[in-house]
Amino acid sequence: xxxVAQSPRYKIIxxxxxxxxxxxxxxxxxxxxxxQQILGQGPKxxxxxxxxxVVDDSQLPKDRFSAERLKxxxxxxxxxxxxxxxSAVYLCASSFGITIYFGEGSxxxxx
Amino acid sequence: QQQVKQSPQSLIVQKGGISxxxxxxxxxxxxxxxxxxxxxxxxxxxxxAIRPDVxxxxxxxxxxxxxxxxxxxxxxxxxxxxxxxxxxxxxxxxGGGGADGLTFGKxxxxxxxx
Numbered sequence: 559x560x561x562v563a564q565s566p567r568y569k570i571i572x573x574x575x576x577x578x579x580x581x582x583x584x585x586x587x588x589x590x591x592x593x594q595q596i597l598g599q600g601p602k603x604x605x606x607x608x609x610x611x612v613v614d615d616s617q618l619p620k621d622r623f624s625a626e627r628l629k630x631x632x633x634x635x636x637x638x639x640x641x642x643x644x645s646a647v648y649l650c651a652s653s654f655g656i657t658i659y660f661g662e663g664s665x666x667x668x669x
Numbered sequence: 670q671q672q673v674k675q676s677p678q679s680l681i682v683q684k685g686g687i688s689x690x691x692x693x694x695x696x697x698x699x700x701x702x703x704x705x706x707x708x709x710x711x712x713x714x715x716x717x718a719i720r721p722d723v724x725x726x727x728x729x730x731x732x733x734x735x736x737x738x739x740x741x742x743x744x745x746x747x748x749x750x751x752x753x754x755x756x757x758x759x760x761x762x763x764g765g766g767g768a769d770g771l772t773f774g775k776x777x778x779x780x781x782x783x
Contacts, residue, residue: 562712591770600675600758600773601713614769649712656701656762658771660712 560584562661564650570667576638579664583631583652589613591658592625592635593649601649601660607633640668675759675774683782688746690777692759695740699762702735703771704744707756713773716757717744749781 563582571577583590588609593601604623606613609630618625622641627633637644647663674693682688692702703718719726719733719742726733732745746753756778760771 598776600673600760600775603763603770603772606770614763651712657703657715657718660705660714662710662712 562650562652562659564648564661564664566664567662568665568667570669571640573642573668574639576636577640577666578634578636579648579650579666581633581635581650581661583633583650584654584659587652587654587659588630589653590627590633591651591653592633593651593660595647595649595663597646604635637666640666642668644668673759673761673772673774675777677777678775679778679780681780681782682746682749684749684751686749686781688744688749688753688779688781690744690757690759690779691741692743692774693739693741694761697761698764700737701762702733702742703760704731704733705758705760705773707758707776713758746779749779751781751783754779754781 565580590607592604595601604618605615605625607627610627625635645668647665649660649663651658651660672695676691700721704716705713706716707713717728717731721735724735730747735742756776758776759774763769
């Protein structure tokens with residue numbers, strides 16, 4: 559069974575530029591999450607989708623972050639404009655039931 | 670906002686020894702307590718989880734112990750091996766029914782010395 563796919567794996571951008579990350583969840587998983595993991599910390603939930611609807615985006619900095627999940631499958635997370643403190647790993651995850659499966663993450667460095 | 674406190678922050682154990690990592694939570698609407706393992710450059714992966722109809726669950730060298738009254742649970746790694754060197758995260762459900770994602774602890778960086 560294929561896992562959660564993410565791209566790009568690595569991205570370096572200058573502050574105030576924009577970046578987009580893509581995620582393809584495990585087939586059949588209705589729930590999709592984007593987590594932010596800053597170096598040395600645990601993952602922090604940014605947004606949760608159920609099919610193509612947003613369940614929880616309370617911790618998403620909406621002035622610069624946006625996410626969508628069209629057709630209830632793939633998802634994109636966009637940051638515009640990026641700040642230095644956005645340097646982190648962006649983890650996409652999906653679940654069917656209680657177990658959450660993570661992708662390998664997209665590493666963002668903002669310089 | 671659910672708080673999850675994990676300790677220690679880092680741990681060094683000799684090969685063959687027992688590694689113990691602890692987690693404390695404030696409250697949860699759904700009893701499900703997982704531990705995730707993360708290797709450098711990889712995403713976290715579920716290692717073991719417990720639903721507290723039991724106080725302990727064992728899978729191979731890994732054991733979760735749960736104390737509901739104290740709101741604590743712990744991970745024990747018996748006969749620790751160098752391949753166990755990784756970062757470990759405990760987590761608790763964010764909402765009822767377990768369908769609202771997880772809140773993670775800050776992680777424990779475990780090093781097993783040969």
